[in-house]
Amino acid sequence: MLRAAVLGATGAVGQTFVRLLTRHPLFEIVSLVASERSAGKPYREAARWLQSEPLDGRIGDLVVEGVDAAPEADVVFSGLDASVAGDVEADWARRGYAVVSNARNYRMDPTVPLLVPEVNPDHLALVDRQDWGSGGFIVTNPNCSTVGLVMALAPLHQAYGVQAVHVVTMQALSGAGYPGVASLDALGNVVPFIGGEEEKMATETKKLLGTLTEAGVEGADVTVSAQCNRVPVMDGHLEAVSVRLGGSPSAADVAETLRSWTSPLAGRGLPTAPEAPLLVTDDPTAPQPRTHVHLGGGMTVTVGRIQDCPVLGVKFVVLSHNTVRGAAGGAILNAELLHAEGRIGAGARAQAA
Amino acid sequence: MLRAAVLGATGAVGQTFVRLLTRHPLFEIVSLVASERSAGKPYREAARWLQSEPLDGRIGDLVVEGVDAAPEADVVFSGLDASVAGDVEADWARRGYAVVSNARNYRMDPTVPLLVPEVNPDHLALVDRQDWGSGGFIVTNPNCSTVGLVMALAPLHQAYGVQAVHVVTMQALSGAGYPGVASLDALGNVVPFIGGEEEKMATETKKLLGTLTEAGVEGADVTVSAQCNRVPVMDGHLEAVSVRLGGSPSAADVAETLRSWTSPLAGRGLPTAPEAPLLVTDDPTAPQPRTHVHLGGGMTVTVGRIQDCPVLGVKFVVLSHNTVRGAAGGAILNAELLHAEGRIGAGARAQAA
Amino acid sequence: MLRAAVLGATGAVGQTFVRLLTRHPLFEIVSLVASERSAGKPYREAARWLQSEPLDGRIGDLVVEGVDAAPEADVVFSGLDASVAGDVEADWARRGYAVVSNARNYRMDPTVPLLVPEVNPDHLALVDRQDWGSGGFIVTNPNCSTVGLVMALAPLHQAYGVQAVHVVTMQALSGAGYPGVASLDALGNVVPFIGGEEEKMATETKKLLGTLTEAGVEGADVTVSAQCNRVPVMDGHLEAVSVRLGGSPSAADVAETLRSWTSPLAGRGLPTAPEAPLLVTDDPTAPQPRTHVHLGGGMTVTVGRIQDCPVLGVKFVVLSHNTVRGAAGGAILNAELLHAEGRIGAGARAQAA
Amino acid sequence: MLRAAVLGATGAVGQTFVRLLTRHPLFEIVSLVASERSAGKPYREAARWLQSEPLDGRIGDLVVEGVDAAPEADVVFSGLDASVAGDVEADWARRGYAVVSNARNYRMDPTVPLLVPEVNPDHLALVDRQDWGSGGFIVTNPNCSTVGLVMALAPLHQAYGVQAVHVVTMQALSGAGYPGVASLDALGNVVPFIGGEEEKMATETKKLLGTLTEAGVEGADVTVSAQCNRVPVMDGHLEAVSVRLGGSPSAADVAETLRSWTSPLAGRGLPTAPEAPLLVTDDPTAPQPRTHVHLGGGMTVTVGRIQDCPVLGVKFVVLSHNTVRGAAGGAILNAELLHAEGRIGAGARAQAA
CATH class of the missing domain: 3.40.50.720 (NAD(P)-binding Rossmann-like Domain)
Incomplete structure (x- = not known):
């Protein structure tokens, strides 16, 4: 020990x-x-x-x-x-x-x-x-709103190159710590602002997807635009993501790429590494915080609703547990x-x- | 009467x-x-x-x-x-x-x-x-998720031409009617799916912003991509919007355009027309359902958080009352x-x- | 003015x-x-x-x-x-x-x-x-949890004499002010404790139902036992009340007494006095905060579910708006x-x- | 197996x-x-x-x-x-x-x-x-609202004889099944009615505390009055209980009786029997659904806020997991x-x- x-x-x-x-x-x-x-x-x-x-x-x-x-x-x-x-x-x-x-x-x-x-x-x-x-x-480790996004982007960046990302977050209350958000601001409400969060999602994503060189980490050439919202959910950040990818793959291509991705940790026996670090679901109503946030002990990131996006190419929804995977x-x-x-x-x- | x-x-x-x-x-x-x-x-x-x-x-x-x-x-x-x-x-x-x-x-x-x-x-x-x-x-009248969006887009379409719209909705429970969403699906949860909603937002927006011709309404040449989510809010659809506009105006331009817009109903005395049909707020935490949904008797649409979007050009948040303005x-x-x-x-x- | x-x-x-x-x-x-x-x-x-x-x-x-x-x-x-x-x-x-x-x-x-x-x-x-x-x-004016109770008790005290009161409150978040209760303590939760509240309900009720004498207000001879809980409701304190009354009237008697009570303010034209200060409902699912709290501009107190109580005599539920009627x-x-x-x-x- | x-x-x-x-x-x-x-x-x-x-x-x-x-x-x-x-x-x-x-x-x-x-x-x-x-x-097994109550009453019935019970429940949404309660009735609301629940709590409690005789179970001579409410909690029925006991023990006596009670299952190795079937807490803000409902895998019943009750003798709050312990x-x-x-x-x- x-x-x-x-x-x-x-x-x-x-x-x-x-x-x-x-x-x-x-x-x-x-x-x-x-x-x-x-x-x-x-x-x-x-x-x-x-x-x-x-x-x-x-x-x-x-x-x-x-x-x-x-x-x-x-x-x-x-x-x-x-x-x-x-x-x-x-x-x-x-x-x-x-x-x-x-x-x-x-x-x-x-x-x-x-x-x-x-x-x-x-x-x-x-x-x-x-x-x-x-x-x-x-x-x-990155901010709780960045980690789910980057887990979904990494296989796509490897396969196609991620050029641009538009992400709208719906973030859980536990992300704000305790006492955090006042209940009068939380109950039955959405607050379309989380201080510093939109900036962090952009800068951290570029570093995480970046390349280690002699000179340090060279940030990935990815444009990220984030809009961050606080929703009355206890645990679990849900993010609606649209991406522009190199080679313009279809939603079906992207789904296949995410499904067939293998974690570099596979087989290494790290105790906290979940069996499925990236789960792709085709349940049209998933992922939801209530049903998916605890998968893999809170370490599984779930991607669903992968669809073609007429504006950027492909869109999907990603869910991660903000205090476990995200902290x-x-x-x-x-x-x-x-x-x-x-x-x-x-x-x-x-x-x- | x-x-x-x-x-x-x-x-x-x-x-x-x-x-x-x-x-x-x-x-x-x-x-x-x-x-x-x-x-x-x-x-x-x-x-x-x-x-x-x-x-x-x-x-x-x-x-x-x-x-x-x-x-x-x-x-x-x-x-x-x-x-x-x-x-x-x-x-x-x-x-x-x-x-x-x-x-x-x-x-x-x-x-x-x-x-x-x-x-x-x-x-x-x-x-x-x-x-x-x-x-x-x-x-x-349009779907409850379309009307807030199109109220914000209309002045921009007039001023610049709206080319592309990416919108992520956070929609209230009352939009699903009664009994509607089961409480076990709603409480402390987000459901990233509302049947038919994403399609309606695209087709209705094009017709609403379209031009009346001899042959009928010619739909606006606007690409719309929507991701619709149900959140545990009673009344009020909040939407995170990014737009690509003709001439690439800045966020400040867009804010000024929205602020200076005059409703064609102004001065006509329609009883349900609110004094401010489109309210632009610079409170960085607004609009929120709890504080803004009842403005103008539920007929005011509020726009906030107008920012430059590195992916599409300009982004903002719009709120409208789904059972009043939206129905x-x-x-x-x-x-x-x-x-x-x-x-x-x-x-x-x-x-x- | x-x-x-x-x-x-x-x-x-x-x-x-x-x-x-x-x-x-x-x-x-x-x-x-x-x-x-x-x-x-x-x-x-x-x-x-x-x-x-x-x-x-x-x-x-x-x-x-x-x-x-x-x-x-x-x-x-x-x-x-x-x-x-x-x-x-x-x-x-x-x-x-x-x-x-x-x-x-x-x-x-x-x-x-x-x-x-x-x-x-x-x-x-x-x-x-x-x-x-x-x-x-x-x-x-009394504490927000006392006022609804005493509005329901007053006509009963006049008619029968209230001997003992057992009350369990389910109190709204707005009663704790702002920022008040942390959202992590409020969302999907009940907190069975509100500091000082149980004592206030007992002492204030006795003074309010008491008699003005030369020596001051002689407190009513009423035993009050309160258990106070915070529930995830925005506005509206709901209270489950059981009472022991002089003469052991039935639930039907009590309902009739409450229905036929006339406010001493009736006809005096006070602008904030609601038309129905005490509303008795026989809807078996009422009163609820969502549907009843705003009655009379938040000044109406609603009583429902009046039933015989095998332990104390009669029981009922009372609802009042805690920041309007109660503050x-x-x-x-x-x-x-x-x-x-x-x-x-x-x-x-x-x-x- | x-x-x-x-x-x-x-x-x-x-x-x-x-x-x-x-x-x-x-x-x-x-x-x-x-x-x-x-x-x-x-x-x-x-x-x-x-x-x-x-x-x-x-x-x-x-x-x-x-x-x-x-x-x-x-x-x-x-x-x-x-x-x-x-x-x-x-x-x-x-x-x-x-x-x-x-x-x-x-x-x-x-x-x-x-x-x-x-x-x-x-x-x-x-x-x-x-x-x-x-x-x-x-x-x-009994109704989900009865089991927590009777777990707390059983040691008291053995020690003193329970004469009368007044209980006000705050019951979770999952108790109503799926789809169960409509979200519009649940979010930010309390419904002071659950069909048949108040009657079941009375009749079932008498049978559970009753004595097995040749003629069957002779119901305990306990008067039970219940008021049942649905609150916006996912899992966990919280109940505010007041009891009249033989010999009029104090709150301190009752706390000691509950703490020193030993389950008849102790040492029998039943896999679902929790280590602590009845947990007594002196945290003045407990038990709460959020922090206590999962104890013992949802099989532990928690009692807190044990106080003298000026009306009936002793009062307390009890929490049990309605779909696990209660079903x-x-x-x-x-x-x-x-x-x-x-x-x-x-x-x-x-x-x-």
Whole structure:
């Protein structure tokens, strides 16, 4: 078992890390880190536990540590809010830790991998270009609205080249954290605005589909236009996507390409990698958050309603679980890839004290 | 006062007709028509009243008539379901009635006006080409998801020419009628499919923006691609729209064009025409169903989040009330235009007995 | 027209005051007062307007004042939060204003009327026992969960004597203000706890049904047990009530008593008093928030499902609009009673400068 | 493995049976039975699968049989609608099957056990009094709103004697099946009526808490008054309960009694019996459907907010999962008890052919 710490452990993302790591076959939580307000309290008191599974007894008893903690940890998961993640993650990297972060702060840093293991596993090599003077490093996963999109685009980019993407999101409330969206703004309503989200979907998609070169990641030449909406759904971002592809394939071609795609993780035995990372459904009413969001433990991305689009070429709908695939689960999969590549754990680099 | 009958009076659309006509300054309900199951009962018993305002006492006492009724009526509003509207509306037109219908059956008929008074009032002249052998005629309003879109497109089509439209809808539950969508499919969920809706948005938009010629309405040369979704909102269809326009105007140009547009109904005193038929907001979180759907008594269409779109040119969000502007209210406005044009009421054509 | 000021004008209750007073036939808003953060800004900028009707133009232009303002006002409505209402309302009363408050701070004060005009209008005379040294005074309305209950109990207390009340509330989200309940706690969920609510329902009910004596209000000898729940409803508190009454009347007796009750306001022409302050329905599925909450402009309280209760005697369900009848609307009705009684406005007492 | 058939396999309850039995350690589905409309089709086509876990491949391939099927089955689970369950279940019992039913038809039959294994396991002996001429029999579980209540009452009845119960339910939408409640009636609304539910809670509770005698089950001398409401929650019935108990224990006494209660199933190894069948929480905001309904795989019943009730003595809130504990899961636990008692499976009685 590798020893794991969680930064920002009491927040919404942090709690999802804790839940997903509780019975993880590879990682064992040894340290929970949060703000000074929580430090010194048992985790069960410090966290207002919001997960639908009960808090594990042993973990509830762990005493929360402050950000200056120095646990013996092989990997550090960060669910920190962006307002503090910049400084804290840099500090932990400088102190030699392998930081696997869900925060947005370092995603576009030229030496930091923005990683979806099924999409751009080779970008992991970027960590060798980081120099924190300690052997520590930072790896990130994309924004929760980007990951479903890019999982669907990656096979198409390989097969045809994606030229332009128009995407309208219908995003779940849990994406805004806790307390997040006020119920009076959420119930029976749609809010056609999520701060910074439309920009992130464009820039992150280009980096994720980009090419690793000597000079860094060369962003893909893809034009992305996003319109982001908050809908009264608990978990699951649904996205209506239209794409212009090289060679103008038909909807049937695209469906076949997505169905026949094989994940680069297939056969590697990463515990969080779902059997079907990309599921293509021909049920005309799918995917829906209620029926599809939990597939593959929340790690399966589902694509449906693949149709010809008279404006851009092909259109479809994609669904992904925003707090699992789009946050904590995605980060854990990143860590599993780090382990499989020998970059964390026994035989990897030493940890700071 | 003109005498009005309502066909399909007990259904969801019919009830909205009844509510909106209850204190209408021009129309007075004289007959409520429904299926044989309801005929003979007082309306208060025949209808499971679902409106948020109480049923008017006089109207609740009206005895529902069957579809063979022959009321003395100057105008007949049809809220019939499409499964029966084809035959029944034809029968009433043949019997000399002015049928103002919300049903989809005759919308694309070459001699039937598909009418949004602010968009294509001249199309009303099509009724002169109908020949039911009686002086009767049929006028229709578009589908509830089309009307908001076309209200926003019309000024742009005039100013620039609309070449292509990509629209993703987030449609309210009330658009599916009653009982409509099962709550287990609706609560905390999005269904990315509404039967026939995507096609209707394309064909109806082309007719509405089309040109009246000797040969009929020549559809506008606009490519429309729609993806329609049902979201857990009670009333109000929100639509994320991207457009390719002639001359490639900027978002700022488009905003100015929409703001400075003047409705052709301005100053004509139609009671249901709102003061602001097209409201442009620069609140970055608007429009939302909860805060904007009731503006102008549900007849105002609101446009917001006008931005440059790197894929198609300009994008924005549009909101309209689906059961008022998109159904009964739109039909009543059509009838008010008929009256203003002298096509119904005293001095118009005779009614059958 | 009487000149009205609103304290706490930017908050949720304050906004409802503003909306309801906008076209009020008796009161005209002359001053909007809020915290220092808002003071000096036009109201349209200071308030995040959340009402479903648009903000009136003139009122949106009013410049918000701080709590030290001294407007020429005949009546001052307070929508202040309880955390500040105690001091601020006392200060305004001391400065000679007639303060009509929705805050809880002075409700149980022995010289302050806790008033529902249809229930205990005679308690208004308590204001004569207040001595702020200025002619100012404070009048309060009950908590939003109490008012519906007490409207249903009052006729029963008169007819039979209410001995014991068991009430389980299902309360709307708007009762918690803005931002109030987090959407993750609200959507598809029930929270069986509202801080302080169960206690308030017991103590306020006893005062409201109590008797005005020389010594003050002698609380009614009624045992009240409340269990309060938050449900995902926007507006409208629904309450399941069981009562033990003197003489053990049947459900049919109780229904008849409620139906034949006449409001003491009947015929007095108070603008906010609804035609039917207490509506008894025999629709077995009513009352529901969606269909009944807006009756009487939100001032009608609806009672339904009156049945024999094998445990306590009779049970029923009561619905009231929590932000209208249960907050701003109730306070405005209190002010209308003050005016009808000659206690505010011309001929009443002088205002401070 | 025991061979299991499911009657009414395509409905909402039937699907939950299928989901829960899919990886059950004791039962293996060998036959899925539904109406003639479904018979002959693969289950994946016949059922509109609504569960949040994907349909198992082998089970999806099973060809649905009609009600005249005669599978080799050790136990038959019935998720039939009450409109047909009466005749069909009798027919299967006559044909020698052990029918474990969730339908209401035979619950109050004097020779049919109405069973909650933790509450009245001895009532199972009633099956020996059934005479279908074949060795077949019927066992039932209570209504979804009764089971949570009775789980909380049973320890109190043992300890003190329950004299009177007042219960107000807030019931989930899934309790109404599919399509069930219309979304327009559900979203943001409460319906204070569920047909027949209030009566069932009274009669079933008396039988469940009753005593098995020579003459049958003598109902407990408990007065029950229920008010049932439908709230917009997906899964989980929350109930506000007040009880009058013998000896007038305090809330603290009751809490201690519930905490120290031991299930009669403890240590018997029934796979569906949760570790904690009755969980007592002192979190003042619990239990909530969102955070507690899934505990124990949906089989744990949670009690919270235990307080003194000035009217009846003690009050609390109880939550149970309506489609698991309250339907399919409860029936499966009944079958596990049948197996543990040697009443089904090898060594039990012979099955018809």
